[in-house]
Amino acid sequence: MIGIIGGSGLYEIEGVVVTEKKKISTPFGVPSDSYIVGKFAGRNIIFLARHGLKHAIPPHKINYRANLWGLKQLGVRRVISVGAAGGISPGMRPGTIVVLDQIIDLTAGRDSTYYEGDEEVIHVDFTGPYCPELRKSVIAAGKKSDIKLLKKGTYICTNGPRLETKAEIRFFSGIGADVVGMTAMPEASLAREAEMCYAGIAVVTNYAAGMTRKRLTAREVVEVMHKTGKRISALLKETINLIPSGRRCACRETLREAKI
Ligand code: HPA
Numbered sequence: 001m002i003g004i005i006g007g008s009g010l011y012e013i014e015g016v017v018v019t020e021k022k023k024i025s026t027p028f029g030v031p032s033d034s035y036i037v038g039k040f041a042g043r044n045i046i047f048l049a050r051h052g053l054k055h056a057i058p059p060h061k062i063n064y065r066a067n068l069w070g071l072k073q074l075g076v077r078r079v080i081s082v083g084a085a086g087g088i089s090p091g092m093r094p095g096t097i098v099v100l101d102q103i104i105d106l107t108a109g110r111d112s113t114y115y116e117g118d119e120e121v122i123h124v125d126f127t128g129p130y131c132p133e134l135r136k137s138v139i140a141a142g143k144k145s146d147i148k149l150l151k152k153g154t155y156i157c158t159n160g161p162r163l164e165t166k167a168e169i170r171f172f173s174g175i176g177a178d179v180v181g182m183t184a185m186p187e188a189s190l191a192r193e194a195e196m197c198y199a200g201i202a203v204v205t206n207y208a209a210g211m212t213r214k215r216l217t218a219r220e221v222v223e224v225m226h227k228t229g230k231r232i233s234a235l236l237k238e239t240i241n242l243i244p245s246g247r248r249c250a251c252r253e254t255l256r257e258a259k260i
Pocket of ligand 1: 216
């Protein structure tokens with residue numbers, strides 16, 4: 001089963017035939033919204049709106065643990081996450097699609113692990129935060145369906161919900177960030193802890209703060225995401241088509257080498 005998490009402005013995916021909506025709770029609380037179960041490119045998928053279908057949950061209040069746990073509970077083993085981001089490095093123009101390969105985590109105060117240390121002490125390997133096999137499928141899908149995308153990019157995750165200062169963006173640029181967003185963490189590391197494959201697609205919705213003279217607006221984020229929706233849906237469809245049936249990557253046995 002393949003899970004898709006949609007960010008700001010991506011509340012449904014074109015071409016998905018919805019069969020069921022599942023409202024569930026988990027040992028970690030309630031997920032952002034009902035899970036939309038359906039068929040896409042001939043496979044079973046489950047969609048979740050990260051901020052809720054009415055976009056009522058800000059990035060720092062999202063129950064990432066419940067969202068990922070719920071997906072796993074419903075049988076998902078691979079997660080494709082789509083999120084809006086501000087462009088920092090050259091070439092990261094609004095409308096650019098990036099298949100992320102690295103993360104810098106600046107979040108704080110979020111519930112970020114399934115292993116609080118009550119029973120077991122777990123340190124998962126996170127050298128490469130995204131599943132190489134799943135990334136490969138997304139990149140191949142871009143090529144096959146002629147959708148232009150960047151094959152790598154480093155995502156810096158801020159706590160939000162405020163946007164950044166110009167000096168912060170200058171600093172982020174200096175430490176190697178290509179795009180900035182507020183939701184990749186702890187989503188990516190929780191997926192790793194849950195031994196699910198996880199790929200991250202960033203849609204650049206705006207130039208990051210201070211990169212242009214314009215002030216940033218939340219509206220432009222959602223507008224660009226809407227405009228990119230068709231391309232993202234087509235990319236996801238082809239990706240799902242290309243994902244191999246069995247998993248060969250290390251994601252599925254993460255915990256074997258993570259226990260103290
Ligand atoms: N900063 C942080 N998060 C974002 C941005 C941004 O500029 N654009 C979309 N999500």
